Amino acid sequence: MASKDDEFKPRLGKMRAKGKGSFRGQVLHAVHRAGGTRKGGARFVAKARLGRGRAVVGIRPKGSRRVVIKARFTRLAGKGLGAARAHLKYLQRDGTTRDGQAGALYDRDSDRADGKAFLDTCADDRHLFRIIVAPEDSDQYDDLKGLTRRLMTQMEKDLGTRLEWVAVDHFNTGHPHTHIAIRGRDDQGQDLIMARDYISNGIRARAEALVTLDLGPQTEHEVTDSLRREIDQPRRTRIDRQLLRDRGADQTVTVRHGDAFQQSLRAGRLQTLGAFGLAEDMGGGLWRLSPDMEPTLRQMGARGDIIKSLTYDLSGTDLRHAALHLDIRGEAPTIIGEVLRRGELDDFGERQYLAVAATDGRVHVFDTGRPGPSDGTGTGTVVRVVAVTPELKPADHTIFRVAASNGGIYDIEAHLRVDPSATDTFAQTHVRRLEAIRRTTGGVQRSETGSFVISPSYGETALNYERHQARLKPVQIERLSSLPLERLPQHPGLTWLDRDQMPNVSDAGFGGRVGQARVARAAWLASEGLGVPVDGRQVLSPTEREGLRRREWEAIAGGVATEVGKPYVAARQGERVEGNLSGYRDTAEGRLAVIERARDFTLVPWRPVLEPHVGKVVSGVLDRGAINWSIGRSRGRGVE
Template identity: 45%
Template sequence: MRDHEFEPRLGRIGNRAVRSAFLRDVAKAVGRAGGRPHALLRRAGLLGRIGRGAGVGRVLGARDRYAAFRHRRVIVKTRVIKLAGRGSTPARVHLRYLQRDGVTREGLPGDLYDATHDRADGDAFLGRCEGDRHQFRFIVAAEDAIEYADLKDFTRRLMQQMEQDLGSKLDWVAVDHFNTGHPHTHIVLRGKDDRGRDLVIAREYLSHGMRERAAEIVSLDLGPRSDREIEARLRAEVEQERFTSLDRGLLREADEQSTLRSGTTVGDAFRQTLRAGRLQKLRHLGLAQEIGPGQWKLASDLEPVLRRLGERGDIIKTLHHELARQGLRRSAADYVIYEPAENNAQRLVGRVVARGLSDDLKDRRYVIVDGVDGRTHYVDIGQAGESEPMSIGSIVAIEPKPAEPRAVDQTVAEIAAAHDGRYSVDLHLHHDPEARQAFAEAHVRRLEAMRRAGVGVTRERDGTWIIGPDHLERAAAFERTQARRAPVVIETLST
C-alpha cells in the first residue's frame, strides 16, 4: 500500500482503546519526523473542552480549594442518553417513573414543571424530543436542600444561569423528589439548542461548572458556611467508611509511590490533626500503612474500596428504612447483600417486601426479599425495563444470570473454524444444509449486537464476518457486560 493510500477500519464510537492506540502511532510518526510527540498526546486532554461552557467550567473548576469548603455543597450527577434509533420510549418511561407516587413531601405523585409552568405538559416535551440525537439527565442534590420549602425556584435559577453560560435557551422539565433523606431534583434537558442544532456541552462544564453554579446559588440563599460548620463537617469525615474530601486531598498530595507525610507544610494544626486521624482510620481499614515516623503509604485501590464501602453503608440504611416502614423487625446481622457475580451465589427464594430505585440516573432498581433462609436480602435487579415488575408480597425465586457463551456462539465458532475464520449466512447454510435462513440470520443479529458493543468481531462489506479463534472468550465477555445491566433472573412463583 502506498503512503497516500489508507483503508478505514470501522469501530465503535467512543472506543478509547482504539483512539489511544491511534494517537500513539501518530505520536511515533511525529517523533521520527523530528516533531514533539508528547505535545500531541497532551492535546488529547483538550477533548474535554469541546462544546459549550468549556471556559466557564475550567475557571469554576480551578477556583481556590478553600472556597469549596466555604461554599454550600451540591452534588450533580449527569448522564447523556443516546436516543437516536430508539424513539421516545426510553424518555417516556423515565418521565413516568420520575412522577411516580410517593415522591413529594405529602406522599403524592411528583409534579413535572419547566421554566414557566408549575405543571408542565410531559407529552408535549416528549413530542419536541422526537428525533433528537441525545438527551441530558441531571440529578441536583444540595446538601442543605432541606432548608428549602420548594426547590422549583432554585432549579429555575440554575437553568437560567446555565443558559447564560452555554449561550442558548434550554428546553427542559424537572421533578422534585422528597422521598429520601436528601431532597433532590431530576432535570431532563433536550439535546437541542435554541437554533435546533445538537446541543454539545463541554465535559468540563458538566464535571465542574454546573456543580459550582448550583453551589453559588445555595450559598447566596443560605449564606456561606461558617468556620464552625466547615470544621464540624471535616471532623465527621475522619471516621467515615466512604470516600471523603480528606481522602481526595491525601491522594492529591501522595507521590508516584503513593507515599506522603502525615504532617502539613502550611503549619495548620487543625488540618494536620484531621490528616493524622484519617490516616489512622485508613490503617484500621487496611488501606494505609505507616512505613516510617510520619511517613505513610496509601493502598493502590483506596478510592474504589472506599466507594464500595460507602455503597454498602447506603444499602444497609435502605434495608433498615424499608423494613421499619413495613413494620418488620430484623437484626442487622441478618441483612445480606445478594452478590450474583460471586462463584458461590445460590438460588434465592423468598417474599418481596419492598422495591425501589437504587440509581435514579441509570434507572437501576432493587428489591428486598425476606428469604426462606431467615435472612433479609437486598438484590440489585438491574436497569428498569430489563426485569419484569413484581408486586409487593409476591413469592419469587432469584438466581444469577448466566454469563457464559450461548449455543449460538458455539455454532458461529464452529462454522468459522471450518471456513478460515469467516462466517456468513451462506456459509452457515452450506455448513448445515438442514438449517433455515431465519435461523442463520439470528446468528447474524447476535454478531451485530457484539460488534456494536465493541467486543471485537468485524463485518466486511459483503456481509461476511471475521471471527477470531478466541470468539468464545469474547462472547463470554459480552455476556458479562450484559449481566451487569440485568444481573439476575427472576421467576415469580406466586402473587
C-alpha cells in the first residue's frame, strides 16, 4: 500500500504568486510570445475564429469605387521583429514619393512618425498586422494621408479599440498605394484579434465606401471602360471570375450571354485566354478552360507587378532586354557581375531580388528568396550567382550507411564506430542535419534517447528537404570583391579576374569593362614576372596564386596588428580556430574574418552566417579553406 508520503503534487512558485514575476507567469509569457494560447484552448480558438469586426459585412454596393486590400499577420517571436524592422526601413527607401524622395512614415497625429519607436513598443507583442491599401482611382488623390487616417478611424470604431499604427504612401508604381503597420495589441494591452472576414472583406468595404464618398460613385461609362481594359490583362480579372463561375463540370463555358456588352467581354477575354494557352476553342461559341487557369493567371499578375516595381526601382535600366529569373521552378544560369540593386520582390518583403549587370552584357534579375543574414553584397559589389540544385549531401550518404549497419538507427555512437576517423564534432553536424530535416518534412523520427530512425526512403526525404530549401533560397550568391573593377588590374593580391574559368564575356555593358580590365591585368602580371601568356591572359600556377593571396593577407594582417596590438598567426590546415570574432576585412577575392585570441589573432575565410555573431566567441576547424563554425566555446550551436 502506498504511503501518504508518495501522494505528492508539485506546486510552482510561491503561494499566491501571480503575474509575469511568478514562475507560472514567466512560462505563460514565453508561451504567449511563441504564439501559444493564453487561456483554455477552446476559448482561445473560438475568439480567434470570431475576433473583432465580424459584424461588418463586406458587400460592394453598385457604383462603388474599387480598392485592393492585401493583409498579412506577422508573428514577432524569434526573427519576426527583426524582419519587421528591415521591411519598415525598406518602405522608407528613396524614390517612393511623387518627387522621387524617400518615403516618410506618418501616424494619426503627425506627418513624421518614428518607425523605430513604434516597433520598440511592439517588442513584446505576439504579432503585427501589415496592410496595403490600393484604390483603383488612387491617381485622383493628391495625398493619401487623409484617406488613410479616416480609414484607420473607421477601423477603430469597427474593432472597438484605439489602434497604434504607422503608414507610408508609395507613388513608385502605376497605382499609388499605402502601407500600414498596425500594432497587435488593443488599448487594454490585450492581443488584438481581427475576424478573418473583416480582414478579407470588411476593411475593403470600409475603404471602398470612403473612396466612393470622396470621388463619387463610378459612372456607367467608367465601369464599362474599366471592364474593357481587363480583356487583354495578363492577370486574373472580373471577367475571369465570372467565366469560372459559369463553367461546367467538363470545364467548358459558352461565349453567349443575355447582355450584348457582357457577351463581347466574354468573347474578347476568351480569345486572350486562348492566346495564353489557358482556353481552347471548341467551336460553336464553346470554350474549354484550362484546369490551371486561375493559379496561372495569379502568377502572371504577380510577375507583372514585380516587373512594374523593378522598372521603378531600377530607373535608368532597360528591362526590355533584361533576363528575369523569377520562377523558382526554373534553373537560373551561373553569372558573374556587378550588383546594381537589392530590394524586396513582394509587397510584404517576404522575398527579395538581386539585380546584376553581368559579364554577358545583360542585366539579370534573380529571385533570391527569403531575407537572411547580410552578406555584404551592396551596390557595386562583384558577385557570382549560381542556381541551387537540390541534391543529396555527402552527410546523407554517411547517415544512410551508418544506419544500415546499425539496424536502421543513426546515432553518434554508431557513427564513430563505423568511421573511427570521425570526431564527435563532425558527427554532431549530421545530427543537426537530421534535426533540420525532421522539423521541416516530418519524414525522420527521433527517439527519446536522441537517436534517429532512418527508413529505406530516407534519400527521398532528404531530397524533398533540399527542394524545400531551394524554394526558400533558389540561388547562392558568392561575394567576389567589393573593390571597384577599375582598381583590380594593378592590385597586388589575387583577384577574381585571375580565375581560369570565366562565364561568357561580352563587349557590351559590364562585359566590355571586364574585357578591358583583364587586358590591363595581364599586362601587370607579366610586368611582375607572373603567369604564362595564353589567349591574351596570364595563366597563374597554383604556387603563384597562393603567393598573391598570401601577399594580400599579410598586408591586411599588418593593419589589423597595429589596431589590436597583437601579432598575426596564420591558421594551419586541420587546426581548430577559436576566439572572438572581432570583425572582418575585405579583399579583392572575398572577405576575411578577424579572430582575436588572448595573445594573437588570425584571419580565416568569411561566411555570411557569421554576420549576426560579430563580437561573440566562435570556433571551428579549418578544412580546405572552409570552416564549420560553432558559436560560443566548444559547447556552442554550430552554424553551417
